[in-house]
Amino acid sequence: MNNNQNQSLGNVHSSVTTENKTGWRKMMAFLGPAYLVSVGYMDPGNWATDIAGGSAFGYKLIWVLFASNLIALLLQSLSARLGIVRGLDLAQASKNAYPRFVNFWLYILAQIAIIACDLAEIIGMAIGLKLLFNLPLIWGVSLTITDTVLMLYLMNKGMRKLEGFIISMIFIVGLSFLIEMFIVQPNVVEIAKGFAPGNLTGESLYIAIGIIGATVMPHNLYLHSSLVQTRQITRTDEGIRSAIKFNLFDTVIALNLAFLVNAAILILAATAFFKNGYFQVAEIQDAYKLLEHIFGRIAPALFAIALIASGQSSTITGTLAGQIIMEGHINLRIEPWMRRLLTRLLAIVPAVLTIIYFGETALGNLLVLSQVVLSLQLGFAVIPLIHFTSDKKRMGNFAISLKVKILAWASALGIVSLNVKLVYEQIIDWIKEYPAADIWIYTLVIPIVIGIGILLLYVFIRPTMFKHKDRPAYVPHGIASAITELNAITYRHIAITIDFSKNDNDCLRHAIMQGGKQANYTLIHVVETAGARYYGKQVMDSETQSDADNLNKYVVAMENLGYKASAQIGYGSPAGSIAKIVNEENIDFIVMGSHGHKTFKDLIFGTTVNSVRHMVNIPVLIVKPQRA
Template sequence: MAVGSGGRLRRFLAFAGPAYLVSVGYMDPGNWATDLAGGSRYGYALLWVILASSLMAVLLQTLCVRMGLAMEKDLAQACRDYYEKPVAIALWILCEIAIVACDVAEVIGSAVGLNLLFGMPLAMGVLVTGFDVLLLLALTRFGFRKIEAIVVTLVATIFLCFAINMVWARPDWLGVAHGLVTPSLPDSHALLVAVGILGATVMPHNLYLHSAIVQTRQVASTPGAKRSAMRMSTVDTVVALSGAFLVNAAILVLAAAVFHGKGSVVEELQQAYKLLTPTLGAASATLFAVALLASGQSSTITATLAGQVVMEGFTHFRMAAWKRRLITRSLALIPAVILVSTASNRTTELLVLTQVVLSMQLPFAIFPLVMFTSDKNRMGEFVNPAWLSAIAYLVCGLITALNVKLLWDSVGTAWLAAIILSIAGFAMWAQYVYKPASTAYRAR
């Protein structure tokens, strides 16, 4: 539907959908462990961290919308076209590693959900999840709206499960409000948990995916049509990520209401399931497991789609859809099976490991995004205002600093120093080889 026709609600519905595919990355199993740990250990005190993370996510995903519609390129295509080939190849490899790490976390989360619901061994659950997502993605032949509908249904399932559990848990709503508006860190360990929440929130593949799928809507090439599309897509982003915020907040609130008062610190997904049964009943634990399965399944769908976007965007290489999906899934399934087979009782540690890998790649996605959208020669009249660019770079710096802290605690000082020097050197090199605006676009 062309922008400008129909009423405002009809125009919004025409653009609704892409942000919901992105939002599942903000409520994937990789976030659950930190939310459970934060709520069970500190009650409602770290709710403000989830709120701050969500606001940062909204800002960055909105920039993806602006770039995708204004430049008519996704982030991968822009990196390929505006950086020299060696830099683009390096960025592509780093992004593929991040996608595999993210997919491993989501596959493991789905496998844990199957294990809790049906007693299925984790390794078998990983394989079932992998082949199941291929079946769901096959529905894209009937139109992209179908896959969006599936993901929205899974997101609604997650939301409903936690809404019911919240009613049963009866949290202290005054405490919830205080935790949202009063930043605090009760002790030094709370900083580590907060860094885990913040550092694992913004997923690199979400930036590539959103800048691509926002272009699936038919938009006229006129400035007015693009401006209207940006407004509608921005509203879609805010609404979808607000839902993701509510889910993440609900996980922490549930842990605070059920476990914190009893002195139970929960850091394992299976542990939360077992403790919910005697506290709120078997139905509550079942809803928790269903939400976990829906979270992992929806996240694997979007991660696989992101893999396709990244491969085509960076390499300009196209292959049959089923082959692309098979490659993406295989790259995640193989390490996931190995990990759960060798450490099936340490799923949270595995999830944290995947978040560390993601954190290492994140600066290579967020800084190019802000750089592109702040370049008037690329964006034209849709370039970021100076104040928006300043805020965006500040957010990028903060996220990078928090991820450095996460790496410090995870890999040690020597490795951290090497990583920082590598990132700094690569950033300087990438800036140096950034192509001038006069360089002609390569064919998409």
């Protein structure tokens, strides 16, 4: 079995070759992972925080955006380094370093962050659809569930196709805002002044933390550490050093492009709204209307198109990150479409409830809140990442230098300090504004905050106190045992599933290859009519009688050839009926024909083979239909 299947996104690991390439071609082979990561830096959540910051404070928060981008560059480069050197993503490394109980809560917090991120994509897509097609927001939110199909399609097409789609979305966003800049004509001198740091308090602190959460996104650290493993590299010091260098180029280019897009949104808001006296534009819809009012119809149309593109691309990367986090932290592996659907449903609920109870105008505030939630979760991803990449025993010559370590810890301290300040100020505000809710704040909110604080402290202290005490790397399918002697297995009772298709002949041939003329053969066919599902053996409709007659013809044919055969009819659910017969008849081997359905038919018709495999404790041979 391919070892890649033991890893998160294992099906695409080492799927993009970089060998036998030099210069420009080699660099192009490494380009891609950071672009998938970068879409998270220009999703609808960024739009909300940038528009709120630009309209309320003009160009004054550009320095926050710039500082956030520098921190993101540093942390994403560490994430890539971890994946390249250790061949582990951040969630897998955490699984090895922390106890199971801690990993469970790290997973819960990371999942909340992904839901918050997905919430931003939902709202952004819904708003974009309303702006372009005047579709009610509640419909737009509901329609976003269908992007699971697009996600599934792109994943099946391979990593390069997925990257190509994402880069095309980035191009649409970037081009739209480049044209917007020509339309609004910002003041370059005022923009330059915005790069000077200033004091952050009250609303500016809240928006600044939202900008940080929207820029340095925790799930992107998990994602990047896995995506860099899609490139085949030579596992030598020179090969690893080369991979780190080219991935750094990839990161710098992609994230700086993301910064330019974010800066363009903030500058657009500052120029179009702040300068015209509109100081509280937190709603994307309001931004659209004001753009139309000030600059005509072209600017808002570009704005809406870019919004849809950014939401769709960010949705895909959020799904990938969710898969990595689930498999890495808690060793749970489910189908990508199911995981996507679960995350999307969990994100749709708060969006729908907000529209129903507070109206469409509250979605902008919900967007900003989602980005603040992302920022609050950052410490739980950043602190382990710095510990792992600083570990000289695990990273060898590729452990980060003292200078990089100081910068990384300073960034982590800055992020955590701002978050602590925000949480403290928010709790004080709640106590003042809602005196009747004091009991809930003291008995529920404060204990939860203290618990999260203790967890963060533990995440920081454990790798320092128990240095190099990592548990053995988890192997999902166990360790290969020693092989000493192999004896042939003789099967005495073999079952063959029959569906009266062209596949039956191949199934029968494969079955007799296993048992010869010494084995007993039981031919199984399941009647799936409505009557069979409800009445079981009592049913005697025309289809059941016809199927029984046809099955007996197969039995007679096999007996004429010298094989011992019998027939069994099942009723209702194919998988359950087959498993029941197998267990009752003491069958020790089963041969099944694969229906040959593709992905979407499997979703509609189900997968009998996989279901049976999980319901019986005997070997199952799957025979695929022969192509003409």
